[in-house]
Amino acid sequence: MDPVIVVGAGPVGLTLALALARQEVPTVVLDEGPGKDEPRPARSVVLREETAALLERLTGVALGEHGMRWAGWRSVRRRQVLSEIAFDAAEPAPLHIAQHFLTGFLRAAIAREPLVKVAVDSRVDAIEQERSGVTAHTRGPKGTWWRGSYLVGCDGPRSTVRKLQDIRFPGRTAVERHAVAALRAELPWEGRALLHRMPPWRSSGPSAGEVTARPLPDGVWRLDWLLPPGKDLVTPEMLLSRIRETLTGWSDGPSPAYDLLDTGVHTVHHRLARRWRAGRVFLAGDAAHLLGALGTQGLDEGLRDADNLAWKLAAAWHHGPHEALLDSYQTERRAVIAARLRAADQALPVLRGGGGLRQIVPGAARSHDALLTDGHLGRGPLGAPGTYGTSPLTPRDLEAAIPVDTPPGSPVTDVRVTAEDGSFVRLRDRLGRGALLVVLIAPGTGVWERKHWMSAGVMPRLAAAVTALPHPAELLVAESYPGAPAHSVLLVRPDGHLVTALSGVRPADLYAAAEAALGGAVRAEQQEEDEKGHKGRGDEGVEGQEEKQGAAAQAGSGAR
Template sequence: MIVDPVIVAGAGPTGLTLALALARHGVPSVVLDEADGPPRGGPRSAVLRPDTVALYERLGHRGPDADGARWSAWRTVRRRQEVLRVDFAPGPSGTAAPGEGPGAGSGTGAGQPASPLHVLQHRLQHGLAEAAAGQEPIRLVPGCRVVRVEQDDDGVTVHTDGGPAPSWRGSFLVGCDGPRSTVRKLLRVRFPGRTAVDRYAVAVLRAPLPFPGESLLHRDPPWRGDTEVTARPLPDDVWRLDWRLPQATRGGSPLTPDDLVARIRNTLGGWCGEVPPYDLHAAVEYTVHQRLARRWRVGRVFLAGDAAHVLGALGMQSVDEGARDADNLAWKLAMVLRGEAPDALLDSYQTERRGAVGARLRAADQALPLLRSSGPLHAVRRSVLSGSMRRHGALLSDGNLGTGLLGAPPVHSPPPAPGPARGGGRAVPQPRTATPPGAVVEDVAVTAVDGSPWRLRDRLGRHLLVLLVAPGTGVWESRHWLTAGLMPRLAEATAALPVPAELLVTEAYPGAVAHTVLLVRPDGHLVATMTGCRPEELRAHVEAVRGGAGGPPPREPSEDRSGDSPGDSPGTPAGAPSGSRTGGS
């Protein structure tokens, strides 16, 4: 039974997403925010994959537009147009023609994956705060800084400076308090990685660019002074432009206002033929770092978002990855707090999420030095890339297209398949679908047992889902097929599971034959597929999910120990209860 709330340190996008996701499970939370007010506007933006946008919709976020338009309306327009163009060999106009270069064909036509959305981060955070303000289980406490954490076998006590109370009692604590996380430092969790991975200048402006709704990655443009320029469309016809700058330690000098204006004019003139009128909203120069916390769990305390990972050259994906952290952790905390799963389930949060983020960072580490080196490779870059170099080059566009190692949703190691049923014999092989176990399911049309139509992603977030592929069910009213075929037995098997689950039906699922049954986690990852109604097999898969079973812990990424942040020295974590589980390193 849920008694004490989950305490969330930090009211940024990750903290608010976690609080909203917990509320969807009926779990109360207290969000302690060091800031006294909402974030100001600025150049920070985020790349959101389609399933993350669906998560925000489920949590009550209205949308990123200034006029409050819903996500779905804006997304429909962008999906028709958004295609990434990558230029490796500058042509007469300096940009690749539509449909050329790596990433071509990865747009939003029939049978193609939908591209991610690009949104201003302060608008996203405003929308999440508005959604949280209307949720009774969520208490937002501004002006409240965490100073000390104590934990025991029953919960955590968080001591604070400011706010209406000197301390707060909760069942768990989740540090979502950014790259300089106080929670992480109090736990003495090391945060190794690399400093000054890249240096960028960013401008957010309104201008009539000749590729509306498209993302553009321009390598080695023909105008002087730039080696890499990215344009990303934002709502309300606004654009974010990024220029990669020389490292300050390698001869680069600080960017002056005149330098920024020159870059804007050169870039707009190169793309448009002449400099069009533009309205500059915000600009900044920043250096990006790359870090991955050694542990994401210490007893009853967890890390999420930028407190757990800083994505360096992939920094615009940090909000998206933080949302995945929150979605992964929320349903596991809820199951444990309701007594539906053992504490071991919470260990899988670190295994899955740290493994996924670490894989992206390793991919960037391996590819970017090849693309950005000087000497002979620099000449190769300026020609048409082929073979392995072209594949490395495509990594730069993956985050914008939502594909590949740097852009596609992660695939977690699925729980082991259950053994033979009682009485001996071989284990029944799982039928195949277009979605491998551990991956995010496709968003297909489904029907609930009461006959109401839904999208599959709209039903995520509360319970496990049992999805039956039954062609023809869309033609008949639910009262006809609820008592026919597999449905009575499957409904009985679903109701008998040790945790709440919802039974849904779909006309078709990519790659699946009739009578295939899919078991889906609350965060949208496929657990397993089965043929027909096999109650013991279904229950065994649910037990594996409930126990947090999965693959081995992820391989540790290479790290630079000299790059540890101050205060993140190894040692016994402060506030860890005697004999408590630390989640491994």
């Protein structure tokens, strides 16, 4: 079987390649650049807890040692403090990290991964598809044709892959503009991020704007100033003036000393590709969507694209294409991004001049401050992690289904679990391996030796049911889970979203839920082949039967 071709070596493309490799799928990454990233302290990203955990699993790096988990958040309007939040276990802090650090850790992990081949100075200029695969041509010093099973365009806002597939990319241009500076200075709010709206040292009106301060390690801060509408040039003199007046205003005295490290202008566009899939070609990250107004984080969403797509491509690569499962990538992820863009478009007139709050949340009186905080901290309609409750992969009409604190389609809570070898691990650590997770809630098992509880009670019956599932699955045991009664069973997707919770061990319902999570019923002949150990056979009625080619699956075999 040919490798998956990933076009683009930014954080999303590199994350997808590593996620596929962890599931034993070879990839070729086509990088149009030289394979190095320029250090830019002013180009940083804010990651939610689940996304940071995904990257830590893939890279083996504790990102918190290289970025900053904020101690708190403060929102100020003129001189009035509107809200203050202290982060704790109940509300984990976002992770703020320079993007070149993130990309460097991903590149280092890929250099150690034999299933990933990176081809630098390789710009795609042609893509051809047929029933059995996809071929891409690259130009450059090593221009050649590359053969793959699937191709994913992670090549940014001006995506060549998207253009070659003739996919429209409608939306709004220059929704917001920000002047950006990274500097080393001592600010009064050590370790806490600040959103300051209408600072008193600025004149009133549209130019009053707002400034955001986000801490990084070693006393470095990223400052973003919202610019008035228009295309006025951001000159060095104007930016230095903004820095001096802002630092002076915050210090209530002379302007403190600072060391300017980097500057830039960040322009936010809102766009959404009409399609995210064209046969064997997919889009992810900025190639599929652009967002970022009101503090929302586009890269975080792109990384979630990679997490969602990786396990589905891996299932198709190993077990044969299943169109409903592959189609669900667009259905799930595009709906989440569309909802976030709608929320931002509704909030923008209110927060940037005019409109009523009822346009955003009918019947509610949410403040401007709360809306902006949601965007910056990854909460509410502007920023909360997407859920897939209406996904076609959500099982329906299961007799034993019960509600828990996590609705179906939502990310699961990270709890301590016992693995089949008796070791204690975090539930989140078992994600991303391509297997479904079956979690039994069994209070008291944490103090028993594995040899006792594996053969006791419902465990033998549950273990047999897990073995019979239509997809590889791992059995875990947790002493508790929020809202789940004793002896309930949770089925979790490889990307950490809950499929369903069942009351007790119900093999028929568990099997039906697993089938639904894979996009529908598994063909009888495929089940028979799996039982014989021939897992390389595909679904003959969709894209044709293909055989895996053993050692030819090495990523280096992708060029011809």
